[in-house]
Amino acid sequence: MFLMKRNSWCIVLGIIWTLIFAGMSFYWAMGGLMGIKSLGGSIYEMSLNPSRSFVAIVWLTGFIKLLGVIFLLMLIIRWKKQIMNRMLYYTAKIGGAFLFLYGFLNFITILLNAFHILEFNLGPYATFWRLFFWEPYWMVGGVFYFFSVKRIFLKI
Known part of the structure; x- marks a missing residue:
């Protein structure tokens, strides 16, 4: 039987993060x-003189991010259907892993840029903030999502 234990702290912190x-x-x-x-x-550069399509994309990303709140709220519900518990469990694990890896891989590439091993358009100010805020922020969110649920094995 598939049972899912919820980690209330990670769910609440994940909602705040999102x-x-x-x-x-x-x-x-x-x-x-x-x-x-x-x-x-x-x-x-695009934000300094944004086009209408750029602004629309930024609005859209905000609403897409809010879907994470809905997902985390769904974890609070005690679903009777096992398929729903499984889907939520695996979505939390895969989504959390994706968020963490996205931040981690960006962190590595920006670090390589800081040491002039890779080269892309990112000044020292942005490099600092990406390394010490943005990429770790992604990773922390991934941890909240990943650890929001735990699978419990029952011996029957």
Whole structure:
């Protein structure tokens, strides 16, 4: 039998993490510029004089991020159908692993850029913030999602 134990702390922290993450997108979509320089590269350049399609994409990413809150809230419900428990369990594990790996791999590539092993358009300011805030932020979110559920094995 498949049973899923929920980790309330990780679910709550994951919801807070996701709301902050989505909130940043909504702030930037409304024209806010605080913190945008820390992203660097072409995203920073496009945000200085954004096209309508760029703003629409930023709004869309905010709403997509909010889907994470809905997902985490779904973990709180005690589902009677085993298939729903399995789907939520594996989605949390795969999604959490993806978020962590995305941040980790970006961290590695930006670190390689900082040591001039790789070269891309990212100044020292953005490099600092990407290494000490943005990529670790992705990784922390991945940890919250990954550890929000645990599988329990029953001997029958």
